[in-house]
Amino acid sequence: MLRMYTDPKGEAYKQVIDLAIENSECFVFGYKMGDLPRENQRYQNVLEELKPYLMKTIVIPDNQMEKITEMREAYRSHAFYCSGTYYFYKSCEESGLLLKKFAGSLSDWIFPNLPEDLCFLTKDGEDYLYSVVHERMYGINVTENEAVELMDQITGLFIEIKAHRDFNRLLDDAIKQKTDRLYISGYRLKKLPDRIRELTELRWLEIFEQDLYQLPEALFELSKLESLKIMTADLESIPESIGKLKKLKELQISCASSDRPDSTWRMKSKEEISLHRIPPEIGELEHLEQLTINYTSIYELPIELEKLRCLRSLHIVSCMIDEEPAFLQRMKQLEYINVSRNSILESLALNKNKMD
Structure with a gap:
């Protein structure tokens, strides 16, 4: 799992969503603040339009650390770190189109307008792409060589690689990716x-x-x-x-x-x-x-x-x-x-x- 320096935005976000849909079985995000914000119309519209692709919903009540631990063991994902309501959706072209419709970056997936922390899971239950927006943490499950290839293909995708231990290479990529x-x-x-x-x-x-x-x-x-x-x-x-x-x-x-x-x-x-x-x-x-x-x-x-x-x-x-x-x-x-x-x-x- 390689860290991203920042979240991809605009056209880079769209390309990353396509990539994640292709390499994952489902995606998950949630509401982590207690009762659902039914008064927020945009939030409710997102849930409604994604409903055809909903696979399951898991609720982790407050003060149930054992349930969080259980989720972490079942899914090796950054998504499950606190109580809340988590939604699992099928990764497919149609659901990917909705993700691109409702947001222009990974950091857009945050309360109160949208469900939080969009993460894509492989069939083995581990992250392919994760985001923890409040902490500005983003990552992607690729090798170093794959990361270099992806950065060549997608302007705006800035992934931390070992070659960045050289400052000139870091600066080259930072400029190229318009970070x-x-x-x-x-x-x-x-x-x-x-x-x-x-x-x-x-x-x-x-x-x-x-x-x-x-x-x-x-x-x-x-x-x-x-x-x-x-x-x-x-x-x-x-x-x-x-x-x-x-x-x-x-x-x-x-x-x-x-x-x-x-x-x-x-x-x-x-x-x-x-x-x-x-x-x-x-x-x-x-x-x-x-x-x-x-x-x-x-x-x-x-x-x-x-x-x-x-x-x-x-x-x-x-x-x-x-x-x-x-x-x-x-x-x-x-x-x-x-x-x-x-x-x-x-x-x-x-x-x-x-x-x-």
Whole structure:
């Protein structure tokens, strides 16, 4: 079983449904929230149109772990992990057409509009294709060679393979498959290649590379990016170009982070961290909802933060700021503010030292 980096969408979803129908005996999804949502008309329409292909329904009552265990033993599938009502449907061309009619991606199969977590089972009762949407988990039961062939055939199907241990191969396939999500870690990168700009559909990017010190201008050409998370040992700066990411909703930066800590690795003191300011261009991120920056030598906040009308959470800790600036109190939309010199762990350690 190989993991998929993201769920296929649009035309790729349709091709994957055809592939799964061909290689499975049935598909299953369910309602896992208690009573059926009879008031949701779309949900009921799906059940009604699929009724001719219904093979069976299994109900797992609340607090019956033995029933869940029994289902897991009978079906080696990701589908059965909690109580709920599970529907089994025959895999055939007609039922596949309905799956393509009602959804445009695997992640569409989620309450309240649709039954949850579409999974296809082989005649042996194991997953051929699975999805656990709330956890963004997707996978397909193919070999490495089959995965490579499928990615050549279906643009938008991005499967994790061993060859992706090479960063250039990972980037090649990410660009080719037009992925919207990418996690980069463990490649010992000291810089990101300018080719990063070719990930034109990217909406979510997380980078955990301790040797990454500079962020290239190409990174800020990813105009569809909504979430950017960076963890590294030290960061030179947040470039002024951050203001180009007009659709960004979440920005997280953590220094003093190591993706491969060992006995020789030493965390710098906050005073040694190069990142010492937030550029005023941060105020141009009109859709930003969450801003988190941890363990830096930042000593003040730019007043341009006040322009962020969508900002709900501000978390600037383990920095060099002694007190919250007054302008934050004018930002009435802020639901959470934590601007402090120490993190919770550092504060606990300091208090312990005082008591000792």
